[in-house]
Every structure is written in structure tokens, then in C-alpha cells.
Amino acid sequence: xxxxxxxxxxxxxxxxxxxxxxxxxxxxxxxxxxxxxxxxxxxxxxxxxxxxxxxxxxxxxxxxxxxxxxxxxxxxxxxxxxxxxxxxxxxxxxxxxxxxxxxxxxxxxxxxxxxxxxxxxxxxxxxxxxxxxxxxxxxxxxxxxxxxxxxxxxxxxxxxxxxxxxxxxxxxxxxxxxxxxxxxxxxxxxxxxxxxxxxxxxxxxxxxxxxxxxxxxxxxxxxxxxxxxxxxxxxxxxxxxxxxxxxxxxxxxxxxxxxxxxxxxxxxxxxxxxxxxxxxxxxxxxxxxxxxxxxxxxxxxxxxxxxxxxxxxxxxxxxxxxxxxxxxxxxxxxxxxxxxxxxxxxxxxxxxxxxxxxxxxxxxxxxxxxxxxxxxxxxxxxxxxxxxxxxxxxxxxxxxxxxxxxxxxxxxxxxxxxxxxxxxxxxxxxxxxxxxxxxxxxxxxxxxxxxxxxxxxxxxxxxxxxxxxxxxxxxxxxxxxxxxxxxxxxxxxxxxxxxx
Numbered sequence: 060x061x062x063x064x065x066x067x068x069x070x071x072x073x074x075x076x077x078x079x080x081x082x083x084x085x086x087x088x089x090x091x092x093x094x095x096x097x098x099x100x101x102x103x104x105x106x107x108x109x110x111x112x113x114x115x116x117x118x119x120x121x122x123x124x125x126x127x128x129x130x131x132x133x134x135x136x137x138x139x140x141x142x143x144x145x146x147x148x149x150x151x152x153x154x155x156x157x158x159x160x161x162x163x164x165x166x167x168x169x170x171x172x173x174x175x176x177x178x179x180x181x182x183x184x185x186x187x188x189x190x191x192x193x194x195x196x197x198x199x200x201x202x203x204x205x206x207x208x209x210x211x212x213x214x215x216x217x218x219x220x221x222x223x224x225x226x227x228x229x230x231x232x233x234x235x236x237x238x239x240x241x242x243x244x245x246x247x248x249x250x251x252x253x254x255x256x257x258x259x260x261x262x263x264x265x266x267x268x269x270x271x272x273x274x275x276x277x278x279x280x281x282x283x284x285x286x287x288x289x290x291x292x293x294x295x296x297x298x299x300x301x302x303x304x305x306x307x308x309x310x311x312x313x314x315x316x317x318x319x320x321x322x323x324x325x326x327x328x329x330x331x332x333x334x335x336x337x338x339x340x341x342x343x344x345x346x347x348x349x350x351x352x353x354x355x356x357x358x359x360x361x362x363x364x365x366x367x368x369x370x371x372x373x374x375x376x377x378x379x380x381x382x383x384x385x386x387x388x389x390x391x392x393x394x395x396x397x398x399x400x401x402x403x404x405x406x407x408x409x410x411x412x413x414x415x416x417x418x419x420x421x422x423x424x425x426x427x428x429x430x431x432x433x434x435x436x437x438x439x440x441x442x443x444x445x446x447x448x449x450x451x452x453x454x455x456x457x458x459x460x461x462x463x464x465x466x467x468x469x470x471x472x473x474x475x476x477x478x479x480x481x482x483x484x485x486x487x488x489x490x491x492x493x494x495x496x497x498x499x500x501x502x503x504x505x506x507x508x509x510x511x512x513x514x515x516x517x518x519x520x521x522x523x524x525x526x527x528x529x530x531x532x533x534x535x536x537x538x539x540x541x542x543x544x545x546x547x548x549x550x551x552x553x554x555x556x557x558x559x
Contacts, residue, residue, distance in 0.1 A: 069130050076110050077137045083107060084141040091414040098224075099145075099272045108180040112138070112149060116157035121173040126161055128310070128368045135313030136364075140321045143423045144272035146314045148182075151220045154307035156183030156229055160249065162373045163290040163299060168249055172227060183227035186216040186259070186278065187300075194432055196245070196300070201280060202235040203246065210289060212248060214280045218430070222276040223261030226252050229290070230259070230280060231300070245297055247290040250282055257282045269422030298378040305377035308388035308431060309370060312363035315391040318424065319360055322402040323353045325416050330405055340405070349401045355524040356394035358517045362506030363387050366466075382444050383466055385437040386499040392427040393434060399424050438495030439488060445498055446482060446491075455483035457494075461501060470505035473522060477529035480536075490536055497532045500525045 067075075084090045088103050099107075115130040117123025124130055131153050139146035157176070160169060160183075175181040192198045201214025212232050219228075228250045233241040250257040261276040292299035330341035330350065340346055367387065371377060377384065399420035403410040410417035428434045445460075454460045458478035461471035471478060478501065486494065504525050507518055 069124070069127075069133070072110075073130075073133050073137060076112060076134065077140070079110050080107070080137060080141045080145075090142070094142075094271065094414055094419055097271050098274060105180070107145070111177065111180075113152050113157065113176055113180075113182075116153040116161070117173045117176060118161050118169075121170060122177050123173065126158060126373055128371050132310060132313030132316070132364050132367060135310065136316035136320075138317065139314045140317030142272070143314065143318050143420065144270045146317065147220065147270060148273060150307075150310065150314050151184050152182055154310050155185035155303070156225075156227065158306060158373050159185075159229060159247070159290065159299075159303045162302075163247070163292060164249065165287045165291065168287055172249065172251075175226065181226040182221060182224065183229070184219055184221040184225040186219045186228050186230045186280070188216060188218045190215070190217055194436060196231070197243065197297070199231060199233060199245070200241070201230070201232040202241055203232040203248070204235050205286075206283070208286050209283050210248060210286065212250075212280055212282050212284065216278045216280060218265070218275050219278060220273050220275065222274050222278055223264065224274050228252070228259055230282075243297075244295050245300055246292075247296065247299065248284050249288040249290070250284055251288075257284055267426075269419070269425060293376070298376075301378040301381075302376055304431065305380050305384035306371050306373070308384040309367045309377070309380075311388045311427070311431075312360050312367055312391050314427075315360050315395050316364055318395055318420070319353065319357050319398050321416065322398045322420060323350075323357055326350060326353060326402045326405055333407075346405060349405060351520050352524060353398045353401055354517060355521040356398050358507055358513075358521040359394060359503045360391060361513065362508075362510055363391055363503060365510055366506040382441050382498075383502065385432070385441050385495075386502050388431060389428075389434040389437040389441070389495075390499040390503055392424070395424040396421070396428055435492050438493075438499065439491045441495035441498050442486070442491040446486075446494075449482065455481045457482050461498075466502045467498070467505055469508050470501050473504065474501060474526060474529050477526065477533050480533070487541070489540075493532050493535050497529055500528055 083103065083106055087106070093100065093103065112134045114123045115134050116126055119125040135146050135150055135153070138149050160172060164172075172181070172183075187196050187199070189199050189201065192200070199214070201212065201216065203210045203212040212230060214232060216230070230248045230250055231245050232248065233243075233245055235241055250259060252258050259278050259280055259282060261274065261278055264274060264276040267273070267275050290299065327341070327350065330346055331339050333340040335343070341350065366383070370380070370383070399417060403417040403421050406415065406417045409415055412418045413422070445464075449455065449457075449460050452460065457480055458471060458475055461467040461478060464471075478497070482494070504521065507513065507521060
């Protein structure tokens, strides 16, 4: 049996995997040159996959390590310390293909596909997004019909990570009735690209701004799959999708963990060795503030990972866990982008290179705030869901309600002054987003407080930054800004017309 799968304890495996990645990225291959090109070179990726990192997301009775969340997050963190693109590649495979297949797939399909992953380093992805229906997945037009013992699926998808590279796909589609109308529910089908009847091509490749290692493009779908390749929802396909997406969002902190730690390590090293006026850059007060922001992000990320381990196993139904899942995805990706921007700023001119860790991190982390639900949308949904619970409880004071909310009751008292206001009455969308940002920080700080024995100085740094953020957001709410854009903005707005 391969040592990675069964014969080595996980602590030994993850240490070996980190060492393996360090050697490949910094010694054997020139990653600075690789990072400027599209796709990982085949031989480079093959060397990475020799450690079979995706075995962590395969059930043990199929030869994997057992789909333990701690192991999945640790692999994502190890990868993102060296390359955020590699970590996303693993994240797509783990959360958007292997885990849903392990939970909802038919045994014969699981057996065949998992064997291919373990023996041939196969990869898989998820196809949901369509050109006219990005976050509006319930209106997708990709459809299917039953033909004998098979399903015929037709439509078009785009912006699927690993387009043209994955060996397997989970494809979402709506059932077409006899009159051509599409049902509201959504179903999931496994497709196998090497099968001519199931092949999904990429007809146009997008020139994505970052994440060069991951191909994206347009995928026309006209495939026929056998009945056993349809996933089996426990109730509805929509609930299956929510369970899957919430589990994926709860695993974003794994990708964030190594990424933010690498930025923190690189930034500390640079600021401690860069001399300005005879003293290290890290002696400057404004620099201390910026580094402490990254350390607060690292701390929040740590708490998020712990919560995810407790919550997001495939044995749990996460379909209704929208507040916490959206909190982790939106806040960690905001923190990833902020940490990258700080790292770039402190690196100075050298950071403004695509082959520099900071410059590459800025462009690579930016789309994380957009895909799997844009952060503004998710923050708005957090606020709407919590306000709905408050109305049901007949409570109008945000602080009072949060002191009784299970994932905020410990942390809310730390921020009573900033949270002690009424949310009675309607809010416009921009204010809902602001309230969502506040709630996300309070919930995430609770995850940190529950880490018994965690570095007390880091906890205090994080508390101060969250308090400052909440004061800022409260100021935004109090400003009553209702400014709206005007379409004919050029009227009376040419500055040259107003010169004497």
C-alpha cells in the first residue's frame, strides 16, 4: 500500500508534504519563471502529485485517508504557503468534487473514480456557472432529459476552474419537462472526459488576470451519461447544492491559512532586514500597525479553521448553515486580499512584480472575493438572515440578540459599545452589507476565543483591530450615505468650462 494513504500518521505525512513542496517550488524548479506562464508544467505537477494529496478527501474503504476535515485543511494550507493557485486546484477537487461524490454518489461510480484519483492522479471539478446566470444558479438553462437508462445533458457553462484539464466533472442541470419547461430543482451528474459520449470541451480559454496555473473558459455541454452517474440528494437538489457550497465556503480558511502565513513570514523578514535611516523598517509605527493587521488576519484564520474542523465533515448537513458559511468565505477572502495589499505596500517597488510573492498574491487572491458568491452578496445575506431571526425573536437591539446567538454570545460582550444599536425598520442594501461585515467579525472572533491556550498577544491584537473595524462600520451606518450615480454625469461637469 502507498505510504501516503495508510502507513504513515498524518503529522508525519504533512511534514513530508510541506518539505516536498518547498523542494519543488524553491529548489528543483524555477517557480518564479513558472508563475509567469499558463498552467503548471506537466512534469512539475506530476512531481507534486506523487505525494497523493487528494487522498485526504477519499473515504478509507476506497483506499483514501478518510475525508477528515483537519487533514483536508492542512493539505490546502501546505499548498497555499507555496502557491495559492495550487491550493485552489486542490480545493476545487476536494470540496467541489470528491466530497460531494463521497457523500451523494453511487458506490460503483465512487469505486471507479476514486481508484482513478489514487492510481492515476485524476482531477475533477464542478460546473454551475453560466454566462447569463452567475450567482443566479437557480435560473440556469443547462437541462437534461431521461432517455432510456441514460440522461442527455445539454447547455453551456463557463468560468469553471480546471476547464479543459479536469478528468471528471460534476455538472449541474435542470430537468426539462415534455413541454420544454425546466423544473425549479437542480440535479448533479458525474461526467468522464475520456469517454467520447461524456467529453466536455473548452472551446475558448479566458485570459484570466491571475491564478495562471488554473485554466478557465467556455464549455459547451452535449453529453449522455448512465443513470448511476446522477448524484442522490437526501431531499432536493437545491439542498444538496447548498450543503456542498456551504461546506466549500467553510474550507476557504484552509486555503487562506498557508497564504496569509507566507505573507506574514515574508513581510516580517523584509521589514526586519530592510534598513531605513539606520533602523529596521519594522521600527516605524505605521509599519507595526500594518504588520499587526496581517497578524490579526492570521489569528482569525486560525479560529475559522478550528470551527470548520468541528462543523464541516461530510456526515453533517450544512444546507441551513448559511450565516457561518458565508461569514468564513467572505471575511477570510477579504483578509487574504488586505494582507496581500499590505505585503505589497511594505515590499516597496520590488513587490510590484508579478514574480514577487506579494505582487502575485494581490492578483491571485482578488478573485476569491468574487467566486462562489461575491462578498457583498454574502455579507448582505448574513445580515438578512440574522435580522430575520431577530424579527422572529421580537428583538430589535443587535447587541442583545448577539449575546444569545450561539456563535457570537461569547465575543459580543467585547464589542458592546459598537453593537448596541437598534436594527428596527428597513435597511437599504448597502447598509445590510455593512451590518453583515460587522456580524462576520464578531462571529469569527468567537472562533478565536474558543481556541483554549492560543497566543494571548495575538488575540488582543485581533480584538483591537476588530473593535476599530466595528467603529468604522458603525460610522458608515450613521453617515446615512444614500448617494446614487447619475447617468448623465457629463452635464455641467467639464472642469475646463469653469476656469476664469
